[in-house]
Amino acid sequence: MSSLRARFALSAYRLGGIAIYPLISPYLTFRAAKGKEDRARRMERFGYASANRPQGPLVWIHAASVGETTAVIPLIREIRRRDIHVLLTTGTTTSAKLAYTRLGDEAIHQYVPLDLKPAIGRFLEYWQPDCAIVAESEIWPVTILELRQRHIPQILVNARMSDRSFARWQRRPSLSEALFGSLALVVAQSDLDAERFRDLGALQVVKSGNLKVDTDAPPYDAAVFARYMKEIGDRKTWAAISTFDGEEDAAAVVHKMLKERSSQLTIIVPRHPERCDEIEAKLVAQGLKVARRTRDDVLTPDVDIFLGDTIGEMGLYLRMTEVAFVGRSLFEHKGGQNPLEPAMLGCAILSGAHVQNFRDAYQRLARGGSARLVRDTEMLAKGVYYLLTNDDVRSKTIEAGFAAVHEMRGALATTIKGLEPYINPLTVKARLLPKTAAQA
Template sequence: MRLVYVLLAYLLVPVLAGITLWRGFRDRSYWRNFGERFGFGAGSPAQSIWIHAVSVGEVQASAPLVAALRRRYPDMPLVVTTGTPTGAARARALFGEGVLVRYVPYDLPGSVRRFFDRVRPRIAIVLETELWPNLYRECGRRRVPLVLASARVSQRSVDRYRWLGSVIRELFAREVFVGAQGEQDAERFRQLGAAAERTHVTGNVKFDFSVPPETVEKGRALRELHAPGRPVWIAGSTHGGEEELVLAAHRTVQRSHPTALLLLAPRHPQRFDDVAALLEREQVRFVRRSSGTACMAQTEVLLIDTLGELLDFYAAADVAYVGGSLVPIGGHNLLEPAALGIPVLTGPHNFNGPDVARLLIGRGAAEIVSDADALGNRVAQLLADGAARARIGALGRAAVEENRGAVEKLLRLIDPLLAA
């Protein structure tokens, strides 16, 4: 079965590489450090702690863990890998010169070996769920302990992975430790073959996220620049097919709040121009954040077509809708606006983080809206009720605060492995 997987990988990687190179014609960042995807590129001067965070959300979530490891092991190099240009850019902005940031290699035997030769990991820490047979096999071959941190897996994924049979079982046959987000996730990893004695519930590192002290002030300044005296709501991390729903919701909001400003933040930079074209077709009066122009009184939408500012714009808003949830993407990070004390709205599709969604909804800190009409009506209600916003925001802050501690639990798992 493994031979079949390797053959399929050799067939698929040229397609994936071609797609990456093609995207580079629109966004040159896809071409930068392309050789790293085949295991080439910069390496570590000594044995390193390697952390993999596949994209922007995981990179952001890894920040408290990276900070804790840097404090705990100041003499050991840290390497952070990601799979996307936006993830790499965010990692460099967060971690600076003290951390080597590079792409994870394609899951080809040769690419993986070259990567290990250069990075020289003493331990591998993979955030959430990235199951790559050749990469895991190389960890086992080189006796590198591998920790799945803040690990989660849906029942649908378990059923799909089972089709790989012995390939998946072999993943967990070596020194793989699971730090699951919840007991359900832990049980599903055991179903896939993870050893019971190496599977633990450590929680979700996203709860250990701390709002930088300057964020609230940045949000205040952004609001004063773009929307003084106006009600403001934000749709963060939206996807294709979702912006149309958000714009329909904004038209509903404008019926009762005609001066309301929508902050619209598409998830992926390669879609910024497409969303701008949509706004033009819909004859929406909008300003692009990248233009450096402040919104006028008649501006209806501020298109956030920049990177690394979403948290600041959450802090500028009265109400937050978190995208990827009115369309079946699975939702994004609900904890960022909740930690800022902003009422959170989300669509029904939250399978990327069901435990977080259940917790916040159960605490009254977040609400599900089923469609554009429901979104628009609820935003309008909240914009009209400052007391409700304050109450819901306080519940969100409390829920985040009470569930911190995942990083410390992970460190208790990691420390003995580095000491061995």
């Protein structure tokens, strides 16, 4: 009976998608007007390719947004080293820009098709991937069913399962078993994630750790960095990164509290740069002077807030400070953002208490003393002030972060080992092709 309910639910989902298919185009046009879709490449969302499929084996890797894209870059390079072509799909314009900047022609980029049967069918018919690899937590029912129908192995890597998602899937056991049971392999970030995927029906599960630990440090422009550091001079700095609505207000409160005690510059890097006009207006209304990266503003001594409103420059912003608050964590139900980049780049880390989406990473960092959780804005201000004014404590906190990151490395090797049954045959096939065909 439960399997019958699952089939009914999946059929209803597919039919619903077909029914709303004619309405999707106006919706995407609306999103494009807001900068959330690439107008020139909108048809890729319907499964229409804008690039040629190369000859030979091809692995499809999907990474939803910036964080997932960053995490899979080393995996993409490892697969390419084996002479296998990689098609990378992402869902946001920011992740598309990151892919272009960091990968160039190492991978073919397309926007991910909508999880609707006509779009997915068209996409798979054209690209004919030999294997599908999805990063972290993207579960799309139609895509899973279409891949299964075509006998294309589908693998979840760097997989994580949040508390809320796990609770939702537990309420639908027959549906979760039908979907997760279709996965050839799940490579989970932590023991808890692995246990949850098994409970939901995944048959083959291994634990790898977090792929992002094995990524290179985010790049930066050394000349721009040198210029900003000269402009900052002897002022102290701290950064609030990956912030969501409300956290920029909290950062402004912290800045004003600290400004009474010493001269300092606050760097704010919102998770969604398109919000920066609104954020700047709020800050200016509070009497704060704002400089923006996109305007190439000079960081004069009277600048209060440096607004990092660009994509792919987190390496620059984090190198400008040694204290970083990681956002999406100060208010309930948000779940946190990944703290590994600031740890890798030598920042003492502060975060709100709501970090359940990255529980394992925070536990490991906190164990060594490199990450501290705060309850509210007042506690955040005290934490920032304490770290900025205690050089020895800040230095030890940063060193603890380096040690924790070093201890956590190895996820890429574990992931590749799990993928070997699926990619080794493709490597052999690729290397048996004539040289010109393999390079096409």
